[in-house]
Amino acid sequence: MAKEVFMPKLSSTMEEGTLLEWFKEEGDSVEVGEPLFEIMTDKINIEVESYEEGVLLKRYYDVDAEIPVNAVIGYVGEEGENVPENPPEAGADNGEGAEEETARSEADASADEVQDGTGDDKVRATPAARRIAREANVNLASVQGSGPKGRRHEHDVKNVLDSTKATPLADKIAADQGVDLSAVEGSGPHGKVRKDDVLQHTTHAAAQSVPADDVERIKLKGLRKAVADKMVQSTTEIPHVTLTSEIDMTHVIDVRKTLLPIIEKQTGYRVSYTEILMKAVSQLMDAHPRVNASLDGNEIVLNKSVNIGLAVAVEDGLIVPSVKDADKKGLAQLTKVSKTLGQKARDNKLTPDEMAGSTFSISNLGMYAIDGFTPIINPPETAILGVGRIVEKPVVIDGEIEVRPIMTLSLSFDHRAIDGAPAAAFLTDLKERLENPYGLLI
Amino acid sequence: MREITYSEAVREALSQEMRKNDDVYILGEDIGVYGGAFGVTRGMIEEFGPDRIRNTPISEAGIAGAAVGSALTGMRPIVELQFSDFITIAMDQMANQAAKIRYMYGGKGHVPMVLRTPSGSGTGAAAQHSQSLEAWVAHIPGLKVVQPSTGYDAKGLLKAAIDDDNPVIFYEHKTLYGTKSDVPEEQYSIPLGQAAIKREGTDVTIVAYAVMVPRALEAAKELEKEGISVEVVDPRTLVPLDKETIVKSVSKTGRVVVAHEAVKRGGYGGEIASMIAESDAFDFLDAPIKRLGGAESPIPYNPELEKAHVPQVPDLIQAVKETLNKA
Numbered sequence: 001m002a003k004e005v006f007m008p009k010l011s012s013t014m015e016e017g018t019l020l021e022w023f024k025e026e027g028d029s030v031e032v033g034e035p036l037f038e039i040m041t042d043k044i045n046i047e048v049e050s051y052e053e054g055v056l057l058k059r060y061y062d063v064d065a066e067i068p069v070n071a072v073i074g075y076v077g078e079e080g081e082n083v084p085e086n087p088p089e090a091g092a093d094n095g096e097g098a099e100e101e102t103a104r105s106e107a108d109a110s111a112d113e114v115q116d117g118t119g120d121d122k123v124r125a126t127p128a129a130r131r132i133a134r135e136a137n138v139n140l141a142s143v144q145g146s147g148p149k150g151r152r153h154e155h156d157v158k159n160v161l162d163s164t165k166a167t168p169l170a171d172k173i174a175a176d177q178g179v180d181l182s183a184v185e186g187s188g189p190h191g192k193v194r195k196d197d198v199l200q201h202t203t204h205a206a207a208q209s210v211p212a213d214d215v216e217r218i219k220l221k222g223l224r225k226a227v228a229d230k231m232v233q234s235t236t237e238i239p240h241v242t243l244t245s246e247i248d249m250t251h252v253i254d255v256r257k258t259l260l261p262i263i264e265k266q267t268g269y270r271v272s273y274t275e276i277l278m279k280a281v282s283q284l285m286d287a288h289p290r291v292n293a294s295l296d297g298n299e300i301v302l303n304k305s306v307n308i309g310l311a312v313a314v315e316d317g318l319i320v321p322s323v324k325d326a327d328k329k330g331l332a333q334l335t336k337v338s339k340t341l342g343q344k345a346r347d348n349k350l351t352p353d354e355m356a357g358s359t360f361s362i363s364n365l366g367m368y369a370i371d372g373f374t375p376i377i378n379p380p381e382t383a384i385l386g387v388g389r390i391v392e393k394p395v396v397i398d399g400e401i402e403v404r405p406i407m408t409l410s411l412s413f414d415h416r417a418i419d420g421a422p423a424a425a426f427l428t429d430l431k432e433r434l435e436n437p438y439g440l441l442i
Numbered sequence: 443m444r445e446i447t448y449s450e451a452v453r454e455a456l457s458q459e460m461r462k463n464d465d466v467y468i469l470g471e472d473i474g475v476y477g478g479a480f481g482v483t484r485g486m487i488e489e490f491g492p493d494r495i496r497n498t499p500i501s502e503a504g505i506a507g508a509a510v511g512s513a514l515t516g517m518r519p520i521v522e523l524q525f526s527d528f529i530t531i532a533m534d535q536m537a538n539q540a541a542k543i544r545y546m547y548g549g550k551g552h553v554p555m556v557l558r559t560p561s562g563s564g565t566g567a568a569a570q571h572s573q574s575l576e577a578w579v580a581h582i583p584g585l586k587v588v589q590p591s592t593g594y595d596a597k598g599l600l601k602a603a604i605d606d607d608n609p610v611i612f613y614e615h616k617t618l619y620g621t622k623s624d625v626p627e628e629q630y631s632i633p634l635g636q637a638a639i640k641r642e643g644t645d646v647t648i649v650a651y652a653v654m655v656p657r658a659l660e661a662a663k664e665l666e667k668e669g670i671s672v673e674v675v676d677p678r679t680l681v682p683l684d685k686e687t688i689v690k691s692v693s694k695t696g697r698v699v700v701a702h703e704a705v706k707r708g709g710y711g712g713e714i715a716s717m718i719a720e721s722d723a724f725d726f727l728d729a730p731i732k733r734l735g736g737a738e739s740p741i742p743y744n745p746e747l748e749k750a751h752v753p754q755v756p757d758l759i760q761a762v763k764e765t766l767n768k769a
Contacts, residue, residue, distance in 0.1 A: 128696050128728035147729075147767050154696060154728040 002077025003052045004088070005036060009069040014041050016068045018168050023047075024056045030076055037073075040168055052076040060087040066167070125152035132157045166193035173198045223317035234376050239415040242374040242386075245427050247434050249390050249405040252276055255437045263332045269339040271331060273407075274310070274364045277387060278334055279440055280433045281360065282306045282327035288426040290418045292359045294380040300417050301380075309358030309378055310338060312345040319345045320378055322358035331440075362387060372408040382417040383426075386410035443624035449482050451593030451625045452558070452614060455600040456483070456520065458629045460490055463518065466604060467494040469505055470522030479524035480560055480619050506532035506557065510540045510609075513555040518604060525571045526561035526613060529579065540609035541584030554607045556600070561589075562653055562703050563748055564617040569740035572748070574652075574704035579611045580680045580713070586610040586634055587680040591655035593623040595678055598632030606634065615652045635682035639691065643673035646697040646762045649688055649714055651677055654701045654734075654753065661758035672762060680710055688714065689721045696728035697765040703752045706735025729765040734758065 007017050017039035024036055035047040036056070057075040061067055075083040123140045125133070129152040133140045136157070143160050145152035166174065166181050170193045174181045177198070184201045186193035220228050256271060263271045285292040285306045294301040306327040309320040321341040326334060344350045361378045364387040375386035388408040395404045409430065413423040433439050446454070460466045467490075468483060474497045477484030487495040498505045502523055509519040523529060529536065536557065544552040563572035580587045586608055590596040596614065603610040640655055641662050650658040655676045662672035675691050677684055692698045698718060700711040715731045718724070734753040742748050753761075763769040 126696075126728045126730075127724050128726050131725040153767070 002057055002075040002081045002083050003054075004072040005050070005052075005056075005074040005076055007039070007067045007069050007071045007073050008048060010041050010044070010046065014069055015163055016066050016168075017041050019061050019063055019065045019067060019073070020045060021063060022059055026056055026059055027079075028056050030054060030056050036076075039067075050076060055079045057081055058083045123152065124150055126154065128154040129157050132161075136161055165191075166198075167195065169195045170198045177202055223314075223319075227318050230379070231376055234379050238377050238379065240374065240377060240412050241415050241420060241423070242410050242412045243420075243424055243427050244372045244408055244410045245431050246393075247407045247409055247431050248395065249273075249407045249434070251437045252434055253390070253405055255440070259331060263335050266332050267336040267339075269335045271335045272338075273366060273390070274362060274387070275331055275334040275338055276437070276440070277362055277364075277385070277434075278308050278310075278323065278326050278338070279331055280430060280437075281362065281385060282308065282329075283440065284426060284429050284433065285327060285360070287429065288422065290422055291383045291413070291426050293382045293417055294359065295382055295414060295417050296380060300382070303359040305359065307358045307360075309361030309381070309384075310341060311361060311363035311375075311378075312342050314346050314348070319350065319355065320358060320361055321345050321350055321354050322356060324357065360384070366390060366407065372410045375410060375412045377412055377414055381414075383411060383413040383423070385430075386412065444627060445622045446593060446625050447619065448590075448593040448596055448614070448621050448623070449480060449619040451597040451623075452482050452600060453484070453486065454625070454627075455597040455604075455629075457486060457489065459601060459604050460486075460494060462629075463604075465516065465518045466520065467496060467517065468520045468522060469496040469498050469509060471498055471500055471505075471524050473497060473522050478522055480614075480616065482558075482614070482619070483522065502528045502531035503535060506535035507539070509555045509557070510535055510543070510553055513540075513553040513609075514543065514551050519555045520604065521555065521557045521559075523557065523559035525567075526559040526575060527570050527573045529557070529559060529575060529611070532557070533578070536579065536585060536609065536611070537582045541582045544608065545584060552607045553609045554604075556603045556606075556610045556612050558600075558612045558614060560616045560619070561613045562615045562617060563736075563741045563752055564653070566743065566745050566748065567616075568743040572741040574613075574702065574736070576611070576613060576680060576702075577704060577708055577710045577713075580710050584608065585681065587613070588634065588678070589613045589615075589651040589680060590678060591615070591618065591640075591650075591652055591676050593621065593625050595632060595638065595676075597625055598630050599634065599678060601629060601631040602634050605631065610634070613652065617653055618656075621656070632678070634679045635684055636679075637675055637677045637684035637687040639673065639687065640676050641672065641674040643671040643695065645671045645695055646699060646765055647673045647675055647688075647691045647695045648699045648701060648758065648762065649675050649677065649691075649711075650701045651680065653703055654758075657753070657755050658701060658758055660755045661762065664755070664759055665762055670762060670766065670768075677714075683714070683717070685717055685721065688718065689723045692718050692721075692723040693726040696726050697762075698727075699732045699734060699758065699761045699765060701734040701753050701758060701761070702736075704736055705738055706733055707738050709733070709735045711735055729767075732761045732765050734761050 020038040020040050022037045024030055030036060030050045032053050033049050036050045038045060038047045054076045057077050059074045061073050067073055072087045124145060125140050132154055138157055138160060140152055143152045143156050146156050147153050173195060179198055179202060181193055184193050184197050187197050188194050256276060259271055289302045292303050292306055294303060305325055308323045308326040310323060312319050312321060323337050341354060360381055361384045363375045363384060366387050366389045369389060371388045373386050375384045377384050390405045390407045392403050393406040394401050411423060411427045472478060473483040474487040474492060474495050483495060505521055509521045512519050540553045561574050576587055576589060579585050588599050588603055588610060590599050600612060603612050641659055648658040658674045662674055665672050673691050673695055675688055700714045702709055702711050711733045715733055718731055734757055737751045741751055760769055
């Protein structure tokens with residue numbers, strides 16, 4: 001006989017749980033004690049283990065569903081057993097999975113009796129409860145009645161309205177940021193407060209603290225909005241780590257000086273350090289595939305081609321065109337493509353294809369008085385290289401102090417995909433390649 | 443202020459009006475030297491003489507008929523019936539004559555009379571001397587019905603009843619005669635149809651009249667100890683009924699207990715409950731309307747059974763808790 005899988009009641013205040021992940025597919029076999037799914041309550045995230053051995057026959061809810069405690073969310077049984085197509089009513093048959101103790105009041109028990117009925121039983125509710133439910137657009141059938149025979153009273157409806165005021169995530173964020181939820185306007189059903197409502201409320205509140213006539217307000221829209229969204233996505237989703245290393249640029253400067261007239265003659269463009277860095281980075285990707293990767297959900301995608309994204313500052317925004325197959329291009333071609341793409345970006349003439357598909361990005365602030373910085377990864381990429389200015393510094397070489405042109409490289413990487421050591425190895429190889437740039441020719 | 447009893451307050455209302463208004467006189471059984479069955483008119487025959495404090499034969503039909511006739515000719519008679527049970531004998535005069543004449547003659551004649559009569563149980567007077575038959579008269583259009591619960595209310599309402607040009611049935615509760623309250627010495631009038639909120643509260647409304655008012659107040663006091671806030675509304679007059687005050691109170695509390703001593707079946711509480719259910723308060727009701735009334739039996743002679751027959755303080759407490767699902 002198939003056994004129900006229930007949403008557990010993990011605390012006295014828990015009324016519902018949010019399904020975060022299923023660990024088993026329908027049809028998978030399940031052992032006792034094996035994690036079946038993960039839920040988030042108002043307090044914690046927890047993996048819920050199976051009480052039964054058998055096959056997961058049914059999953060009634062998808063990830064992110066908010067499910068009341070003791071609701072049946074699936075069945076475990078023997079292969080081929082029949083289970084209901086739709087989840088049975090919560091609390092209908094508590095079976096073995098239910099954590100509920102006998103502490104429930106008689107009123108609760110009789111409430112269940114009513115709900116156990118054929119389903120088309122009329123809802124018992126006082127006129128006052130009906131009025132409030134009508135005004136707040138609450139389905140009375142979904143309200144647990146505290147009165148005799150499950151009669152819904154005014155306070156039962158009010159309780160539901162209060163308890164559904166915010167999603168668990170919004171609740172958590174509000175608690176973390178010390179936001180008073182009652183001051184937040186909810187955008188969900190019945191004015192339920194969601195994550196975005198809380199975030200919006202906090203930014204709005206911060207903005208409000210400045211007197212209105214002292215500021216000029218610019219609406220986030222178009223490219224600005226796209227950049228903003230992408231930055232928020234990147235910084236909130238990706239655990240960034242930034243490594244820095246100082247590069248002695250003596251030889252790269254020589255190489256550039258030598259190549260400058262040649263490439264200019266060939267292409268009409270002046271080669272810059274960016275292209276040389278691009279060349280060096282591309283050549284290292286074979287040895288460091290994780291740096292040239294994309295994170296897609298729960299998978300790390302190792303990219304075969306090396307497409308270098310080039311951060312280009314444009315009017316009130318940032319665009320990252322992609323230099324395709326950078327590892328297969330010579331410096332002259334890289335220079336031509338980079339310059340062309342840069343110009344197109346500034347002219348707002350890039351095609352979608354030219355902006356897509358980058359596997360690693362370079363952001364060069366070397367034209368400013370910037371030494372190092374912490375670049376933000378361009379998702380779904382897993383790393384980005386920040387380039388600082390070249391500045392003459394005293395360095396110690398073989399026991400002697402010498403003045404050398406030094407440039408700081410800042411490598412930010414996604415710690416979900418790459419660990420510190422391989423990232424450091426990549427940056428070390430890059431330093432090595434730049435300080436001995438003739439390797440570029442090999 | 444001066445404290446006097448309910449019966450003294452009634453006597454004072456009668457005397458003060460009779461001193462001012464020669465058209466007012468009292469007629470009833472043994473109201474002269476004996477002072478009436480409950481001593482309300484005691485001493486009045488000395489002041490006003492036997493023409494204005496008129497002893498009558500034992501015939502409620504005759505007394506009521508004489509009052510209707512003299513009222514039609516311009517007097518303002520006050521009838522005293524020894525026990526309200528005997529209004530049954532006066533009923534033809536009250537229901538078919540007093541209540542109808544003004545209407546049937548297009549206002550050419552009217553019947554400005556008051557019928558005072560003691561009602562209720564609690565005196566061990568058994569089934570024929572203990573009833574509360576106010577629903578009988580409240581049913582008749584043309585009769586006004588007053589049920590004061592304190593001496594203060596009794597004095598003011600009696601003045602308004604005497605001043606009214608329509609027949610008024612004025613119930614005085616036997617067990618309230620001895621209760622004391624602050625009553626001003628000067629004459630004053632309490633308009634008929636104006637309820638009194640005897641106690642303010644937020645959780646449950648008790649609508650009670652006559653002897654049920656002090657019981658409701660006692661119950662409210664007990665319930666307050668348990669954190670239950672009871673509002674006690676005394677309509678004071680059943681006809682006309684101050685619907686507005688009751689509806690307002692019930693809209694506020696969302697719960698109501700209607701209590702009277704009269705037998706619950708067909709009692710006036712049913713009228714009040716229906717009025718509430720039909721009113722604006724409906725949308726604010728958060729519990730079924732609860733009625734408390736006497737048992738469906740004649741009032742027993744045995745004092746314990748007599749007590750059990752009518753709602754007492756513990757019954758009111760229980761009823762309030764039931765409306766709160768706390769019983």
